[in-house]
Amino acid sequence: MTARAEARDAFRRRLIDAAYTRLATEGAAGLRMRQLARDLNVTPGALYRYVSGRDELLTILVIDAYESLAETVRRAEAGVPRTELERRWLTVWVTVREWALAHRNEYQLIYGTPVPGYEAPAETIAPASGVTLLLAQISSDLWTARGNGAADPAPVSLAEDLSRIAAWVVAHGMSVDAPGAMVLATVEAWTTLLGAVGLELGGHFRGSIHNNAAYIELLARRSYAALRATILNDRVREGADV
Amino acid sequence: MTARAEARDAFRRRLIDAAYTRLATEGAAGLRMRQLARDLNVTPGALYRYVSGRDELLTILVIDAYESLAETVRRAEAGVPRTELERRWLTVWVTVREWALAHRNEYQLIYGTPVPGYEAPAETIAPASGVTLLLAQISSDLWTARGNGAADPAPVSLAEDLSRIAAWVVAHGMSVDAPGAMVLATVEAWTTLLGAVGLELGGHFRGSIHNNAAYIELLARRSYAALRATILNDRVREGADV
DNA sequence: TGTACATCAGTGAACGCGCGTTCACTGATGTAC
DNA sequence: TGTACATCAGTGAACGCGCGTTCACTGATGTAC
Numbered sequence: 001m002t003a004r005a006e007a008r009d010a011f012r013r014r015l016i017d018a019a020y021t022r023l024a025t026e027g028a029a030g031l032r033m034r035q036l037a038r039d040l041n042v043t044p045g046a047l048y049r050y051v052s053g054r055d056e057l058l059t060i061l062v063i064d065a066y067e068s069l070a071e072t073v074r075r076a077e078a079g080v081p082r083t084e085l086e087r088r089w090l091t092v093w094v095t096v097r098e099w100a101l102a103h104r105n106e107y108q109l110i111y112g113t114p115v116p117g118y119e120a121p122a123e124t125i126a127p128a129s130g131v132t133l134l135l136a137q138i139s140s141d142l143w144t145a146r147g148n149g150a151a152d153p154a155p156v157s158l159a160e161d162l163s164r165i166a167a168w169v170v171a172h173g174m175s176v177d178a179p180g181a182m183v184l185a186t187v188e189a190w191t192t193l194l195g196a197v198g199l200e201l202g203g204h205f206r207g208s209i210h211n212n213a214a215y216i217e218l219l220a221r222r223s224y225a226a227l228r229a230t231i232l233n234d235r236v237r238e239g240a241d242v
Numbered sequence: 243m244t245a246r247a248e249a250r251d252a253f254r255r256r257l258i259d260a261a262y263t264r265l266a267t268e269g270a271a272g273l274r275m276r277q278l279a280r281d282l283n284v285t286p287g288a289l290y291r292y293v294s295g296r297d298e299l300l301t302i303l304v305i306d307a308y309e310s311l312a313e314t315v316r317r318a319e320a321g322v323p324r325t326e327l328e329r330r331w332l333t334v335w336v337t338v339r340e341w342a343l344a345h346r347n348e349y350q351l352i353y354g355t356p357v358p359g360y361e362a363p364a365e366t367i368a369p370a371s372g373v374t375l376l377l378a379q380i381s382s383d384l385w386t387a388r389g390n391g392a393a394d395p396a397p398v399s400l401a402e403d404l405s406r407i408a409a410w411v412v413a414h415g416m417s418v419d420a421p422g423a424m425v426l427a428t429v430e431a432w433t434t435l436l437g438a439v440g441l442e443l444g445g446h447f448r449g450s451i452h453n454n455a456a457y458i459e460l461l462a463r464r465s466y467a468a469l470r471a472t473i474l475n476d477r478v479r480e481g482a483d484v
Numbered sequence: 485t486g487t488a489c490a491t492c493a494g495t496g497a498a499c500g501c502g503c504g505t506t507c508a509c510t511g512a513t514g515t516a517c
Numbered sequence: 518t519g520t521a522c523a524t525c526a527g528t529g530a531a532c533g534c535g536c537g538t539t540c541a542c543t544g545a546t547g548t549a550c
Contacts, residue, residue: 002547003547004491004492004545004546008492011493027358029358032537042494044538045495045496045497045539046493049494108355111440112354112355113354113444114445116268116272125449128446129449155456155460157453157456158451158456158460160453164449165449165450168449168450184460187457191437191438191441192430192433192434193437195433195434195436195437195438195441196433198440199353199433202355202356204353207406208429210402211402211403215403218400222430222468244513244514246512246514249526253526274503274504275505276502284527284528285527287505287506287529287530288528290505290506291525291527295504295505296504
């Protein structure tokens with residue numbers, strides 16, 4: 001590798017780091033080419049040797065944020081024994097919240113208001129599924145461990161959506177036969193989790209919940225209970241404990 | 243009232259309308275004083291006779307958005323017979339979603355990423371509670387109609403938050419003695435509702451749920467069932483039906 | 485190893501925009517006597 | 518009702534910024550013979 005190629009890689013990394021820092025401290029609106037050039041002691045025009053423009057930089061950061069979140073949650077969840085399903089589930093919830101609090105602007109970049117004038121390209125879709133995948137995995141493990149055949153029916157109006165999700169689940173090597181109600185409970189969990197985190201970051205619990213750590217834990221427990229409750233036979237066999 | 247005072251009021255209204263239109267079509271970032279001046283065929287400086295600056299305009303729009311949302315939902319909910327609690331509950335969910343879809347930028351202004359450099363002042367707090375209030379009211383009605391004494395316990399870690407919420411509930415003339423678990427179920431409902439709407443607006447259901455109307459209805463039904471389930475005696479008396 | 489040529493990083497300047505806010509001033513409207 | 522004065526809406530210009538992107542050019546690095 002030539003010195004030039006090395007310098008090139010190094011500078012590109014420095015550029016992305018600078019962009020990341022600006023995003024973290026000022027949000028997506030603070031991501032300005034001229035500002036980054038100043039940060040790097042370089043003329044604005046120089047940046048265009050490394051990146052096609054502001055949009056490409058945004059795309060890189062979007063992917064980065066998804067991957068950072070997924071990686072953080074994956075690592076935390078991997079630390080919990082495989083059989084302790086509820087703890088794994090809880091860990092995902094809690095870790096998503098903690099990552100979001102520690103990376104507010106990155107979180108807003110991916111889950112907040114779309115950046116005006118920026119359309120996320122296709123390459124951001126795959127990295128976006130990290131957290132969902134984990135929830136699906138735990139849910140799938142629960143089904144494998146305790147489910148069998150019968151379960152609550154899912155609404156017909158969502159049949160098409162459910163088969164789309166089933167295809168996605170299969171593509172990721174998980175058990176296909178989990179009942180629709182269980183799949184929906186998983187999607188619902190994801191909805192509530194991101195709702196809670198988004199509202200907390202937006203300061204919308206100002207008049208109500210202040211102990212948000214306890215709140216998210218409560219939500220996680222309740223959603224896990226709801227997940228279990230979709231497995232009809234499980235409910236019949238053992239009631240609502242654990 | 244003098245002609246001048248009338249003209250003043252009229253222009254102020256025109257200014258706010260123009261701001262609203264810009265917000266609706268371009269989002270909060272499109273709200274620029276100079277642009278509004280152009281929209282109104284007036285010099286930029288003239289606007290400062292009517293408004294102290296961009297921030298005041300934003301505040302007006304934030305309050306406007308909260309009130310428009312609350313009013314829309316209130317009107318829809320008021321059309322449902324008082325005793326049909328589940329339908330009232332469903333109506334709130336569905337109407338919030340519909341308002342959000344029809345007013346994407348207004349929704350993002352209040353529930354999306356905070357506008358950089360803008361801090362919402364205290365006067366925006368009261369109008370923000372419209373939807374929560376409605377959910378609380380239905381929940382309170384449910385308690386009055388069917389609850390009594392005993393219910394699931396709420397976690398101690400949230401006791402303080404619960405008493406803050408109880409005080410707020412009292413201040414709005416609702417029944418005070420609803421159990422903590424029920425109050426939490428109501429907050430959870432609000433969390434899930436805004437989560438679902440936010441994720442839909444952000445395009446995060448692209449690979450999973452497409453029939454979002456059916457999905458929100460499912461969530462609403464499930465959350466109503468969960469709300470009822472927190473009333474222990476109710477559950478014991480009648481099971482999970484209705 | 486040395487020379488000739490090709491590649492390419494970074495500069496400096498420009499293009500063509502945009503913004504929020506202030507302020508001296510003009511001319512119309514309103515008020516008091 | 519008429520005049521003198523006060524109020525105030527809106528102008529036009531300026532202040533002091535900012536932005537993304539392009540492009541001819543310089544000078545250093547790399548490559549082929």
